[in-house]
Amino acid sequence: MTYAPLPREFYDRDSVVVAPELLNKVLRSGGRAGRIVEVEAYRGSVDPGAHSYRGCTPRNAVMFGPPGHLYVYFTYGMHWCANAVCGAVGEGLAVLLRALEPLAGEDEMTAARGPAARRSTDLCSGPAKMAQALGITGNLNGTDIISGADGVVIVDDGTPPPARPVQTTRVGLSAGAEHPWRWYVAGNPHVSRP
DNA sequence: ACCGGGATGTTCT
DNA sequence: GAACATCCCGGTG
Numbered sequence A: 001m002t003y004a005p006l007p008r009e010f011y012d013r014d015s016v017v018v019a020p021e022l023l024n025k026v027l028r029s030g031g032r033a034g035r036i037v038e039v040e041a042y043r044g045s046v047d048p049g050a051h052s053y054r055g056c057t058p059r060n061a062v063m064f065g066p067p068g069h070l071y072v073y074f075t076y077g078m079h080w081c082a083n084a085v086c087g088a089v090g091e092g093l094a095v096l097l098r099a100l101e102p103l104a105g106e107d108e109m110t111a112a113r114g115p116a117a118r119r120s121t122d123l124c125s126g127p128a129k130m131a132q133a134l135g136i137t138g139n140l141n142g143t144d145i146i147s148g149a150d151g152v153v154i155v156d157d158g159t160p161p162p163a164r165p166v167q168t169t170r171v172g173l174s175a176g177a178e179h180p181w182r183w184y185v186a187g188n189p190h191v192s193r194p
Numbered sequence B: 001a002c003c004g005g006g007a008t009g010t011t012c013t
Numbered sequence C: 001g002a003a004c005a006t007c008c009c010g011g012t013g
Helices: A015-022 A106-113 A127-134
Strands: A026-029 A032-043 A070-075 A079-086 A093-104 A152-156 A166-168 A182-184
Touching: A015 A032, A015 A079, A015 A093, A026 A093, A032 A127, A079 A127, A093 A106, A093 A127, A093 A182, A106 A127
Parallel strands: none
Antiparallel strands: A026 A032, A026 A152, A032 A093, A032 A182, A070 A079, A079 A093, A166 A182
16 A cells, blocks of 8 residues: 555646546545545636636636646535646646545544435535535645645555546536546446436 | 426626 | 536425
């Protein structure tokens, strides 16, 4: 067991390459951790579904910064979602972390999620559920997930990515919905939707 | 099981 | 003023 943080070179590539390789890595936030089982790639100026499509704004500035940082955004008036920034500075690439299989801190996750989470598959089976379960909000936007200095890090525990991940179109988009840039671990019950 | 609507506030047109 | 990388609850079958 190595539990090595993913290095900068891992993130410094196109998000469409990084995304499927993030499957089966471990996201840790303080004492809570889970295996990444569902991701989506967002691709900047070529992707009308990406927040970064129309260029840098105060909201999406972190997406245009260095890879290996966390981009956290607020949506629908109540939900936070978290991405791993990829690619070179200025490209606006990121991978949305959509679902985890809980590995540690399940009691904290359950407390954070509230009464709606009755089963372990309710804890992190969606991007906003995952952020809520792990206590990730806007105050972690821009933090370094290579050093993990602010408590959030992605590590490799030695489990390889699935040889044959399921690839589909992304969830919840109007623009850019045709691109097949979502991947998940086949058969995993913690995925947001099959 | 599946579907429809409401919550709730930031961001950008 | 509209859209929004969502989720939850209550209806019906």
